[in-house]
Amino acid sequence: MLAVDEDQVLADLRALAGFGKFDTGVHRPAFSEADLAAREWLRQRMQAAGLDGVIDGIGNVYGRAPGAERTVLLGSHTDTVPNGGWLDGALGVIFGLEVVRAWRRARPDNVIGVDLISFADEEGTWLSCLGSRSFCGALTDAELTGVRTRTGERLLDRLAHAGLANRAMVRLDLKRHGAYLEAHIEQGPRLVSDAVDIGVVTGIVGLRRHVVFFRGRADHAGTTPMGTRRDAASALFVFATTLADRLREAGGPDSVWNYGIVAVRPGAANVVPGEAELTVEFRDLSPTIIERMDAAFHATVGASDGAFGVAVSTTSDGSLEPTAMDKGLMGAFAAAAAEAGASHICMPSGAGHDAMILARHIPAAMMFVPSIDGRSHDISEDTHEDDIRQGLRIFAGAAGRILEELTPTNGRAAVSSGERERAP
Ligand SMILES: [Zn+2]
Numbered sequence: 001m002l003a004v005d006e007d008q009v010l011a012d013l014r015a016l017a018g019f020g021k022f023d024t025g026v027h028r029p030a031f032s033e034a035d036l037a038a039r040e041w042l043r044q045r046m047q048a049a050g051l052d053g054v055i056d057g058i059g060n061v062y063g064r065a066p067g068a069e070r071t072v073l074l075g076s077h078t079d080t081v082p083n084g085g086w087l088d089g090a091l092g093v094i095f096g097l098e099v100v101r102a103w104r105r106a107r108p109d110n111v112i113g114v115d116l117i118s119f120a121d122e123e124g125t126w127l128s129c130l131g132s133r134s135f136c137g138a139l140t141d142a143e144l145t146g147v148r149t150r151t152g153e154r155l156l157d158r159l160a161h162a163g164l165a166n167r168a169m170v171r172l173d174l175k176r177h178g179a180y181l182e183a184h185i186e187q188g189p190r191l192v193s194d195a196v197d198i199g200v201v202t203g204i205v206g207l208r209r210h211v212v213f214f215r216g217r218a219d220h221a222g223t224t225p226m227g228t229r230r231d232a233a234s235a236l237f238v239f240a241t242t243l244a245d246r247l248r249e250a251g252g253p254d255s256v257w258n259y260g261i262v263a264v265r266p267g268a269a270n271v272v273p274g275e276a277e278l279t280v281e282f283r284d285l286s287p288t289i290i291e292r293m294d295a296a297f298h299a300t301v302g303a304s305d306g307a308f309g310v311a312v313s314t315t316s317d318g319s320l321e322p323t324a325m326d327k328g329l330m331g332a333f334a335a336a337a338a339e340a341g342a343s344h345i346c347m348p349s350g351a352g353h354d355a356m357i358l359a360r361h362i363p364a365a366m367m368f369v370p371s372i373d374g375r376s377h378d379i380s381e382d383t384h385e386d387d388i389r390q391g392l393r394i395f396a397g398a399a400g401r402i403l404e405e406l407t408p409t410n411g412r413a414a415v416s417s418g419e420r421e422r423a424p
Pocket of ligand 1: 077088089122184
């Protein structure tokens with residue numbers, strides 16, 4: 001088991017939380033001054049740990065182990081949502097930093113090494129998983145040129161302003177990077193409510209997002225008899241409750257759905273709404289269940305069209321396929337937990353993470369530590385110090401196991417079965 005310095009990790013986490021500190025949390029949206037300052041701080045910490053640290057042309061902070069021929073890549077992200085929590089992705093980056101130091105202490109000059117990365121803009125201030133997409137070559141120049149904030153600012157202009165334009169991009173190297181491991185806070189209540197020490201992530205859920213349009217007729221709300229109204233809002237509410245029943249029938253025990261945006265037009269108290277709009281999103285780890293929920297969604301749209309004299313139509317607003325984690329790497333987390341005398345459960349991640357981008361190219365796995373009250377993406381986000389310490393020991397234990405199995409020449413870590421966790 002790799003010997004880690006738990007106090008150093010807590011000190012690094014607290015130092016990082018000083019960048020963009022906001023009350024008990026941090027405000028460090030991608031490419032804000034606080035984010036850029038935190039990135040430079042991290043680069044220097046990488047240098048101090050013996051890595052060659054660079055910030056690339058998209059803002060990824062990458063620490064390359066000099067002299068290593070094959071590596072395990074560790075990382076996560078250090079950007080946050082507005083007024084976010086102090087741990088979120090920072091935890092995984094600092095855990096990784098300590099594993100780098102511990103491995104270099106234990107095995108100096110080894111041809112097997114640890115590389116570390118903090119991906120840019122995982123949170124999607126500009127584009128979700130921007131840095132990991134770029135790293136994996138999954139971001140075209142045309143896509144990059146088109147990225148803007150909601151206020152219309154171009155990402156390319158911000159990158160230039162930050163002095164990152166024209167810098168080389170760091171890329172995933174299939175000959176070098178044998179596996180990707182990411183630690184993260186759970187961001188949900190399951191570990192705490194089940195009183196379990198860590199979560200071994202089975203996969204990252206897929207999602208479907210649709211916008212549903214309701215077109216009726218605007219009328220005077222005082223003079224139009226109820227029987228003759230073509231009320232788009234009433235049609236929307238009936239649709240939403242019906243769809244929830246259909247999704248519950250079609251979904252599995254871990255399925256979730258959400259109505260995140262509701263709009264009613266013209267939006268006056270004395271006008272029967274002539275138009276309404278609803279954004280629906282649903283998620284599950286199983287491709288089969290996602291497809292079943294999607295079919296139930298479209299059937300509900302079809303059955304609702306024309307009711308109340310309201311036309312119902314829909315357009316897709318994006319989708320993500322479920323991503324399974326590598327079974328062999330998951331096993332290393334489970335074994336490290338057992339060795340540390342800790343309990344674990346296998347669980348899907350309902351939130352997106354950089355690991356889902358990496359998992360399309362190399363064996364990848366994730367580990368969760370408990371979040372107090374399941375809180376996250378808010379300044380109230382926190383994890384008990386004992387859970388951080390234990391999580392670190394388990395993460396380092398798993399990384400150590402995987403590093404021991406990695407050879408300079410083989411295509412992947414021997415501990416990686418090459419087999420993905422099968423969706424339920
Ligand atoms: Zn995160």
